[in-house]
Amino acid sequence: MVKAAVFEKANEPLKIQNFPKPTVEDNAVLVKILSAGICGTDIHVWSGKVPWVKTPVILGHESVGVVEELGKSITHDSMGKPLSEGDRIYWAIGITCGRCYYCLRNSPTRCLNRKAIGLSTPCDKPPHLFGGFAEQIYLPAGTYIFKVPEGLPTLAISAVGCAGPTMIAGLENVEINLNDVVAVQGSGPIGMFGLILSMERGALETIMIGGPAKRLEFAKKVGATHVIDINEVRTPEERIKMVKELTGGYGPDVVMDCTGIPNAIQEAVSIVRDGGRILEVGAYADYGPVPVNPYFITNRQIKIVGSYSKVARHEFEFLRFMGGKWRKYPFREMVTHKFPLERINEAFEVQRSLGGMKVVVLPYGEPPT
Amino acid sequence: MVKAAVFEKANEPLKIQNFPKPTVEDNAVLVKILSAGICGTDIHVWSGKVPWVKTPVILGHESVGVVEELGKSITHDSMGKPLSEGDRIYWAIGITCGRCYYCLRNSPTRCLNRKAIGLSTPCDKPPHLFGGFAEQIYLPAGTYIFKVPEGLPTLAISAVGCAGPTMIAGLENVEINLNDVVAVQGSGPIGMFGLILSMERGALETIMIGGPAKRLEFAKKVGATHVIDINEVRTPEERIKMVKELTGGYGPDVVMDCTGIPNAIQEAVSIVRDGGRILEVGAYADYGPVPVNPYFITNRQIKIVGSYSKVARHEFEFLRFMGGKWRKYPFREMVTHKFPLERINEAFEVQRSLGGMKVVVLPYGEPPT
Amino acid sequence: MVKAAVFEKANEPLKIQNFPKPTVEDNAVLVKILSAGICGTDIHVWSGKVPWVKTPVILGHESVGVVEELGKSITHDSMGKPLSEGDRIYWAIGITCGRCYYCLRNSPTRCLNRKAIGLSTPCDKPPHLFGGFAEQIYLPAGTYIFKVPEGLPTLAISAVGCAGPTMIAGLENVEINLNDVVAVQGSGPIGMFGLILSMERGALETIMIGGPAKRLEFAKKVGATHVIDINEVRTPEERIKMVKELTGGYGPDVVMDCTGIPNAIQEAVSIVRDGGRILEVGAYADYGPVPVNPYFITNRQIKIVGSYSKVARHEFEFLRFMGGKWRKYPFREMVTHKFPLERINEAFEVQRSLGGMKVVVLPYGEPPT
Amino acid sequence: MVKAAVFEKANEPLKIQNFPKPTVEDNAVLVKILSAGICGTDIHVWSGKVPWVKTPVILGHESVGVVEELGKSITHDSMGKPLSEGDRIYWAIGITCGRCYYCLRNSPTRCLNRKAIGLSTPCDKPPHLFGGFAEQIYLPAGTYIFKVPEGLPTLAISAVGCAGPTMIAGLENVEINLNDVVAVQGSGPIGMFGLILSMERGALETIMIGGPAKRLEFAKKVGATHVIDINEVRTPEERIKMVKELTGGYGPDVVMDCTGIPNAIQEAVSIVRDGGRILEVGAYADYGPVPVNPYFITNRQIKIVGSYSKVARHEFEFLRFMGGKWRKYPFREMVTHKFPLERINEAFEVQRSLGGMKVVVLPYGEPPT
């Protein structure tokens, strides 16, 4: 039997249930979970803010595991590297159809037939195990599977396993130009990866606006030029003034809203320089509209660009990126809390309270790498 | 003496005044106005909605004229074509400095030292004549001057003299891709030029949303696939439904808001397809904020892109475009009302009431070409 | 039994053979060929210039047909439109894997596992019928199938069935900007479609360089601003001079080499304006190197951009384009020669001799639409 | 009197001459030269390979100096910072007209009226001092002048004063995408800056192909993933093989040819991956054509992109970049040889022999900062 945490009803505890070990089809893979990160989206789902998720469901979409059993037809990963049982792997959470209107019009994140592991497949039918918060996950035929480069720490991947590819996709929608000044609103994993990517893409200066203090220390450690603690600089007016002062009165070229707080977009509009760009990547939950002045958009020539999720290509690039850069940034330190599967409800509570940076579930204890 | 219409106070009549004929400096040009279009911005200024305009000022920034006197040093137009007195010319209304922060960061429309003929230079000091609503205009050193191609009708240029380059600049900010479905909100000159440019850039289908009926007839005549009359389809809900039906349920790839009405942006967000783009080019006056839901921006992956004004390069391209395409589209028919300079206040009233498509002032009567 | 033309050996006649009518698998489709165009590539293959093609093979990759039998699982086309026997369809010739290095790095035309109907699948094994020069073609599972819009003539599609999507893909690699001056080298189907697309993307002027005279007449008919007949203006030097004169001495912004003749690229480099772009879309056969001066590339800041083939997305857009524009351009007239399947060798000879613009094979006579 | 080195005839020694100290016009600036780097272009000119340079001329276009005398009207630098005598400054070497065909078509590096300090203005007329190889330089009205940020070493700027902005412009023509693998041909200043910029723009791996060993050590020190010594790996075939092995058999996404050697482009074509991009930024001297196969360009879908020089905007961004990054990379160490003005012919010999990385002329000895 395989243990898994099942989400049934909003705001109620997840239940640990036992499922039969699945028979592995020819093109599927059964994977032992080494580490499963809790994403902000999981909390949104748990809080009942993502109505399209069908229950009962095993959540968990930023995981790393070890191949337990390979379907007969699978001998290589999605990139053509030989794959064996025991290999450490990471996988794309989404499969897009490639042939709907959105796929054919080059908007694959809008795919009408998109399936998302750990989110969109209920667990009431065999093989049940479609989410990361479990001892094992069943990756159906067609899943993009990538062998993890040797040495790359499992927890480094988990720390940004969803934030990473999401921001890589985001920066295809709002490009960073050389020498850009970039402000990031929100110092969670997605904001932190946005900060790092900005620097990697040649930002001249970066400003991290967030909290609490520990997160901002981390931001400075990875290289933020300036940090603004929202617990100290408490009003939008003060923060706008401070950002303007830090940027010669102009404002940053790019503002990334990674907060999930609706009002942040107003602050972003006030902060960004004339002719600047706002990446709206955080508004995954619906908290209703906020006032925005179209006059500013036209007259100050502002771009507001939404970016949602990612496709396999971005997860592939994410793993390449991590393979090359994990020694440069202490991603692993972003994991502030670790829980066994049995204590997943505590883990969710910690993540919800923003008490930590990244909370992970480790069904089999500390991963060897 | 030279007659000109002077704007002194919001919502009061312009006054026809006499100014001394200027002495022409070496690099300046004195021009007899053939035709001066009234732009929506002139109406906004007149209504007191553009607080940065200093009075007294001669308005008028979409004009065509004939060289009355060339400064000694000027022998050619900005493109190197020989220039003589009597030549018909068009000119860029703005001069950017090329060396402020915005110019050097490639955002020249945000130039900190931008001067706009017919808008930003008061007429209380000699040579006074810095606007188009006059018998003559004085183009200072540095103005970009372009000889008008033979045959190209003066009134065709006036019809879209400001809308044209504004939309050419706008479409650098929101590109039209081949086969895009484009909806245009607003059937004034800027919307009409947006419609035409969309078709010129390869739109597969276009939807003009506006009114009154005469304008929509014109839209159909130039090639709009569909038109929606806001006087018949009166609620946003009905219009959204209709646009969705016309686009296979998806919505257009691009929506251009050319209305100047703040709520139009909400309708644009509802209309545009997932992953689509909104060009916000109409909000030149400040009517305050409207509610926008960040959740839609992220989750439906929408881009909202402001575009403001243009620089000389766009006016140059506009004139090239008109030189090549004026036979293809009946631009001249967009001029629905013509007034002598003395009756400029009537002209402004007609333009304000949206009674016509384009109102022009003709200080010397019907232009020969 | 089903008749098909089999290519076995370079420069020898194709052989008409009989194959058993295939049993249609659940996700496959059997199609009656209405029209199959002969592409330049077919001639290259036939001439032995494309060494990777394995024989015996049924060539033919720009076809239109009627559904003869649908696999049990297929009820809709790739866009979700209901599909029945008797429906007219067009299909993508390539299937890319979506998961090799090139696919994941966003270069799907380089897919390492690409399969091309009518080119890369030999006919020695059942179901044999993998090419268009036959009475019927077997479209395997995964083929992108698109229902042809009502009214769109079968022969219009055949005329540019390969050239069209190839150029749509090409113009993603070299963008046409508004008001560009575009010269096209080569007046075959690919050059002609390049000409048309340039105009559709807002080119201000176009220059078609090719021959013979009939093709140039057609170019003028669809809207070319200038044509240069290589049979009259015989040397590159004369042609370069002429193009410079037609473009104010500067040269075109974009040159499209659609000739397949290696030296054309040298002429393109001489013709294109400083800072201009060359789309190299014709060099499908290997005729060896030609001299190019790197000094010109750096000092005159020239871009030379290769574009190869297309993917399903481009074929989808091609059919959308044709659905919207077939009344605007007389594509059907590009079909200058029609042959029954039995006379395919004559058809190949005509196409090789460039005696016509487009030669098609009609296994069942003139198509009804 | 002011000493300057005058170039009169190809391959003959420069002559140190005395010129009268100029009277400074209202909008001009007289500058004491702190350091003047010798660029590859200076050597090309000296060798008679750049025929458009008119003599006698004072060469030198990558200099840093101290304001000796400000024209009356100048109080601020081009960015609006207050400027006084004694301030350290850097300046753009080119002034573009902003109104020729190329400027208006957004190709300002092709400006028909471009003036280049230290290259295009002969010294036979007052105020004579238009080049950097002199005790003082006269910057005419309109020159873009930028105050050097405090702390930024003069020699760091000189090391890459021309290479830096040239490559910043180059990377606008060939973008580096996140995770790109980049190979650089040529380990001189331009190649080295290309290497650094690639890393700054998010390259995953970099390969420096050059020599001698000292330069490659420097490349490794700044972060090159791999280096290939052309003195050890002597044939193109070996180098191609090695690069392919280092890149999983595919080849790099981007190859930058910074060699100035015509054959390098052939090697670039062989090295680059299918669908890859070649930045041709080194071919400043005309050594005639080399064989290139158009078949590779089409069939392997390669882009070859020339980039020439830069405009003021790039020099501005260069100085911003240096202000932010000079502590991160040891630019100053690239200066391997320093000479007083009197020994400039020795300096030219060293630079020509490629005996050093960067040779600078210091008219007043070691600069204080």
Ligand SMILES: [Zn+2]
């Ligand atoms: Zn899809």
Ligand SMILES: [Zn+2]
């Ligand atoms: Zn997530």
Ligand SMILES: [Zn+2]
């Ligand atoms: Zn400016």
Ligand SMILES: [Zn+2]
């Ligand atoms: Zn206007």
Ligand SMILES: [Zn+2]
């Ligand atoms: Zn592939």
Ligand SMILES: [Zn+2]
């Ligand atoms: Zn073909």
Ligand SMILES: [Zn+2]
């Ligand atoms: Zn110029």
Ligand SMILES: [Zn+2]
């Ligand atoms: Zn140089």
